[in-house]
Amino acid sequence: xxxxxxxxPLLDIQNLEKKFDLDKGFxxxxxxxxxxxxxxxxxxxxVNNVTLDVHKGEAVCVVGESGCGKSTVAxxxxxxxxxxxxxxxxxxxxxxNLSRHAMRPxxxxxxxxxxxxYASLNPRMTILEALEEPVRHHNPRYSNAExxxxxAEVMRSVGVDPAWAKRYPHEFSGGQRQRIAIxxxxxxxxxxxxxxxxxxxxxxxxxxxxxxxxxxAKESRGxxxxxxxxxxxxxxxxxxxxxxxxxGSICEVADTATLFSNPKHPYTKALLSAVPQLKDDRPxxxxxxxxxxxxxxxxxxxxxxxxxxxANKRCDEEKPKTIQQPDGxxxxxxxxxEDRLDTAASV
Amino acid sequence: MSDLSHAPAPSRLQxxxxxxxxxxxxxxxxxxxxxxxxLVIAVLSFLAPLIAPYDPYDPASIDLMNSExxxxxxxxxxxxxxxxxxxxxxxxxxxxxxxxxxxxIIGLCAVALQAFLGITIGLVAGYVGGRTxxxxxRMADIQLSFSTLMVxxxxxxxxxxxxxxxxxxxxxxxxxxxxxxxAEWPQYARTVRATVLAEKKKEYIDSARVLGFGPLRIMIxxxxxxxxxxxxxxxxxxxxxxxxxxxSLSFLGLGMPPSQPSLGSLISAGFDYxxxxxxxxxxxxxxxxxxxxxxxNLLGDWVRDVLxxxxxxx
Amino acid sequence: xSLLSVRDLTVKFAMRDQTVTALNSISxxxxxxERLGIVGESGAGKSITGFSLMNLLSRPGxxxxxxxxxxxxxxxxxxxxALRSVRGNRMAMIFxxxxxxxxxxxxxxxxxxxxxxxxRKLSVEEARQIAIVKLREVxxxxxxxxxxxxxxxxxxxxxxxxxxAIALLLDPQLIIxxxxxxxxxxxxxxxxxxxxxxxxxxxxxxxILITHDLGVVSQMTERTLVMYAGRIIESGxxxxxxxxxxxxxxQGLINALPxxxxxxxxxxxxPGNMPTLAQVPPGCAFNxxxxxxxxTCRSQIxxxxxxxxxxxACHEVHRLQTEPAREEEQA
Numbered sequence: 001x002x003x004x005x006x007x008x009p010l011l012d013i014q015n016l017e018k019k020f021d022l023d024k025g026f027x028x029x030x031x032x033x034x035x036x037x038x039x040x041x042x043x044x045x046x047v048n049n050v051t052l053d054v055h056k057g058e059a060v061c062v063v064g065e066s067g068c069g070k071s072t073v074a075x076x077x078x079x080x081x082x083x084x085x086x087x088x089x090x091x092x093x094x095x096x097n098l099s100r101h102a103m104r105p106x107x108x109x110x111x112x113x114x115x116x117x118y119a120s121l122n123p124r125m126t127i128l129e130a131l132e133e134p135v136r137h138h139n140p141r142y143s144n145a146e147x148x149x150x151x152a153e154v155m156r157s158v159g160v161d162p163a164w165a166k167r168y169p170h171e172f173s174g175g176q177r178q179r180i181a182i183x184x185x186x187x188x189x190x191x192x193x194x195x196x197x198x199x200x201x202x203x204x205x206x207x208x209x210x211x212x213x214x215x216x217a218k219e220s221r222g223x224x225x226x227x228x229x230x231x232x233x234x235x236x237x238x239x240x241x242x243x244x245x246x247x248g249s250i251c252e253v254a255d256t257a258t259l260f261s262n263p264k265h266p267y268t269k270a271l272l273s274a275v276p277q278l279k280d281d282r283p284x285x286x287x288x289x290x291x292x293x294x295x296x297x298x299x300x301x302x303x304x305x306x307x308x309x310x311a312n313k314r315c316d317e318e319k320p321k322t323i324q325q326p327d328g329x330x331x332x333x334x335x336x337x338e339d340r341l342d343t344a345a346s347v
Numbered sequence: 348m349s350d351l352s353h354a355p356a357p358s359r360l361q362x363x364x365x366x367x368x369x370x371x372x373x374x375x376x377x378x379x380x381x382x383x384x385x386l387v388i389a390v391l392s393f394l395a396p397l398i399a400p401y402d403p404y405d406p407a408s409i410d411l412m413n414s415e416x417x418x419x420x421x422x423x424x425x426x427x428x429x430x431x432x433x434x435x436x437x438x439x440x441x442x443x444x445x446x447x448x449x450x451x452i453i454g455l456c457a458v459a460l461q462a463f464l465g466i467t468i469g470l471v472a473g474y475v476g477g478r479t480x481x482x483x484x485r486m487a488d489i490q491l492s493f494s495t496l497m498v499x500x501x502x503x504x505x506x507x508x509x510x511x512x513x514x515x516x517x518x519x520x521x522x523x524x525x526x527x528x529x530a531e532w533p534q535y536a537r538t539v540r541a542t543v544l545a546e547k548k549k550e551y552i553d554s555a556r557v558l559g560f561g562p563l564r565i566m567i568x569x570x571x572x573x574x575x576x577x578x579x580x581x582x583x584x585x586x587x588x589x590x591x592x593x594x595s596l597s598f599l600g601l602g603m604p605p606s607q608p609s610l611g612s613l614i615s616a617g618f619d620y621x622x623x624x625x626x627x628x629x630x631x632x633x634x635x636x637x638x639x640x641x642x643x644n645l646l647g648d649w650v651r652d653v654l655x656x657x658x659x660x661x
Numbered sequence: 662x663s664l665l666s667v668r669d670l671t672v673k674f675a676m677r678d679q680t681v682t683a684l685n686s687i688s689x690x691x692x693x694x695e696r697l698g699i700v701g702e703s704g705a706g707k708s709i710t711g712f713s714l715m716n717l718l719s720r721p722g723x724x725x726x727x728x729x730x731x732x733x734x735x736x737x738x739x740x741x742x743a744l745r746s747v748r749g750n751r752m753a754m755i756f757x758x759x760x761x762x763x764x765x766x767x768x769x770x771x772x773x774x775x776x777x778x779x780x781r782k783l784s785v786e787e788a789r790q791i792a793i794v795k796l797r798e799v800x801x802x803x804x805x806x807x808x809x810x811x812x813x814x815x816x817x818x819x820x821x822x823x824x825x826a827i828a829l830l831l832d833p834q835l836i837i838x839x840x841x842x843x844x845x846x847x848x849x850x851x852x853x854x855x856x857x858x859x860x861x862x863x864x865x866x867x868x869i870l871i872t873h874d875l876g877v878v879s880q881m882t883e884r885t886l887v888m889y890a891g892r893i894i895e896s897g898x899x900x901x902x903x904x905x906x907x908x909x910x911x912q913g914l915i916n917a918l919p920x921x922x923x924x925x926x927x928x929x930x931x932p933g934n935m936p937t938l939a940q941v942p943p944g945c946a947f948n949x950x951x952x953x954x955x956x957t958c959r960s961q962i963x964x965x966x967x968x969x970x971x972x973x974a975c976h977e978v979h980r981l982q983t984e985p986a987r988e989e990e991q992a
Contacts, residue, residue, distance in 0.1 A: 112553070120364075121550045123551075134559075181554070206934065276851070
């Protein structure tokens with residue numbers, strides 16, 4: 001197994017599932033139905049049977065609309081949530097069931113960057129305290145000088161002047177805070193970064209700065225990313241591979257170039273066409289009927305079928321499996337499998 | 348933001364003076380006046396051994412012949428007793444100074460005990476959640492469903508009977524602190540738990556967890572400092588409440604003994620003489636108590652207005 | 662005559678120790694039925710512009726000087742009563758977060774009927790009928806049922822449609838939409854944008870669209886204003902601004918978009934941050950971030966002048982034209 005780990009994927013997610021119970025207490029599960037008292041638990045199926053691998057050096061982007069479970073996947077990988085089912089392996093080692101103590105060496109390797117730079121830094125700690133804390137925690141034997149050097153090096157590498165170290169987060173703008181948050185993740189010298197919408201709270205000109213910083217860090221530190229976003233233009237730029245999620249299930253996995261030039265799943269197509277284009281006058285917008293259903297007690301069948309123009313009886317009954325396409329992409333759609341998309345579209 | 352690097356870092360004092368809190372303080376005459384009055388009372392009472400003309404704890408300095416002299420502005424007063432004397436011939440000014448000191452000490456210590464218990468329990472309940480949370484919070488609910496005074500009266504009456512009044516009187520201060528402290532911890536626990544639940548959802552806590560920090564470190568280094576504002580707000584009110592509780596218990600004869608009077612026991616002692624014309628023994632300590640509690644509550648109101656996250660946006 | 666004419670509008674905020682200028686002498690016009698985009702990053706003053714147009718600023722903000730002529734009347738000088746008859750009635754506003762705009766304890770029907778009856782003499786039943794017509798216009802299925810529902814029972818996209826229907830209730834001449842689709846998902850956003858475009862075109866309603874998203878502006882508007890640190894720095898037809906921006910900031914904003922760079926390459930970022938209102942640098946507010954800045958830029962505030970198809974406030978715009986920087990590399 002040992003030598004396999006070096007050749008296999010860095011991160012390997014198998015049949016990952018996450019349910020959130022809506023009715024927590026025993027009394028909440030009791031319901032009156034037709035005059036009888038029955039016990040029923042409602043659950044949000046945030047992530048259903050997601051299988052995914054990430055190889056070293058990749059930047060895998062997970063896209064989808066709100067409620068599709070992309071953040072839940074990120075939080076499970078980062079160890080903030082325990083999966084209901086399924087396994088997460090990192091470098092050959094199963095990590096989803098580790099104790100906090102056993103997880104500790106891996107904490108240095110897997111780090112996370114959060115969406116909201118206004119909430120991801122402790123408002124009562126100076127930048128220096130926030131950056132020194134993880135260094136000291138993971139390297140208890142470092143001398144003060146070593147800690148200081150490490151922090152200064154990281155601060156310079158993200159473009160934050162070490163002279164500002166004594167200031168508090170509220171004295172910085174959103175973009176600078178996000179740099180500091182990235183710096184904090186980099187202080188422990190990670191290999192793998194889970195980034196949950198790291199730029200969506202930032203202004204356009206600042207988004208470019210932060211994205212550049214992340215690309216730079218990828219090159220110089222050999223980082224691997226799992227990048228969660230709803231912004232497809234960022235995906236096209238940043239990602240090497242894309243995973244499209246809808247209601248907690250995978251619709252399509254493909255190399256970025258393949259996905260953007262030749263999207264296959266009807267949802268992917270609609271998603272791509274919905275992005276407001278800068279220079280294209282008439283958008284070729286595929287209109288989806290209805291809206292995203294709630295992920296509570298999902299019925300069987302394809303999760304997308306209520307909005308899909310190609311849904312038929314089979315889609316109602318049977319949940320599609322991901323099937324490898326000739327160009328290497330994985331698509332979970334009966335219509336693609338039966339090759340009835342193009343014929344239907346031309347009608 | 349671009350000139351951040353050029354501006355010299357302001358000193359700590361300057362930062363405090365520039366803060367929103369100081370600004371609002373300077374603009375609020377009620378808060379300034381309350382703090383001034385509180386400081387005058389507190390400083391004078393803590394300097395009691397230095398400035399009080401007599402030592403009310405020293406039986407040698409008390410002469411029963413001096414009892415019930417009225418304050419200086421009333422006919423028949425002795426000039427050496429500015430506020431008159433009490434039924435035992437003690438100088439009322441000195442007794443009030445010592446008594447206020449005692450009241451404030453008991454109030455502060457009781458609140459410190461409440462805060463320690465309440466913050467610890469609240470932090471654990473909020474952070475750990477689940478069964479632990481339910482258990483601790485039900486305990487708090489049970490505690491809250493008894494009034495503080497009722498718990499205190501029962502406890503003090505039983506201890507008094509158990510140890511005899513001699514021992515009880517010797518350790519009355521500690522008993523009072525303990526009983527007032529234990530009876531009111533749920534106030535803190537509930538508030539702290541609520542803020543912990545709010546802070547726990549924020550990304551900086553997730554960030555700390557991803558960095559591998561343990562629960563103890565996250566609770567103390569990260570959550571607690573961010574829960575200080577509500578703790579600060581309830582603390583002021585709780586000090587006032589504790590002083591009142593102490594006064595009530597002493598008034599009922601379950602608190603400080605007459606030989607070591609707090610404001611409450613002074614009021615109580617004078618109560619018997621109010622119809623015989625010696626109103627000052629009750630009224631003057633009463634006024635001090637009311638003013639003390641009032642200014643603390645006014646300060647508390649101001650603190651709440653400033654620190655209330657709903658009203659205050661940095 | 663134009664529907665809306667803003668002249669030298671200056672808005673200030675009286676902060677605790679100083680007064681900052683949030684809008685600095687803004688002037689623009691809007692013709693009847695015209696769709697105008699206001700683009701800028703947070704802190705540029707675009708939302709404040711929207712609020713000022715309805716004279717909705719509240720302390721510590723106030724209109725310091727300038728005119729806002731709406732249909733020939735100055736909104737700045739209007740009495741509170743006259744303002745109420747303009748707001749909602751002839752000028753409507755749509756906000757980013759539909760949950761905040763709708764009152765959570767009233768049904769959709771109650772809110773719509775109330776709005777109508779506040780401005781028109783109508784019976785409840787008449788008002789209901791108008792509400793149903795308007796809900797149909799925004800493609801809400803079974804509008805009669807929706808009237809009985811509370812905001813929390815509806816999805817985000819549905820709520821935003823209802824907000825639009827409420828804005829259209831009194832057939833306004835102008836809709837001010839502040840980031841109307843930012844809180845929505847891409848597929849829903851596309852729907853709502855299409856709907857707004859269609860409604861504005863068919864009813865000849867003027868639209869002021871405030872957004873940070875250049876893609877949205879490009880799809881929705883005919884003319885665009887670009888704002889930076891409380892000033893308009895560039896204005897013109899949306900096509901020319903997107904295809905041939907003149908101001909270095911506008912260029913930077915467009916070039917910074919990931920679509921403008923080959924995948925995996927470094928994006929062309931604008932260095933630095935927008936100054937806060939209290940710390941606007943002297944001269945052109947953009948000069949510390951501008952690669953073309955000269956001493957003139959650092960001392961004099963540039964005036965708006967016609968250049969090509971657009972109006973630009975930049976001292977160095979001529980030089981930019983002769984040195985067609987590096988935009989041509991890719992695209």
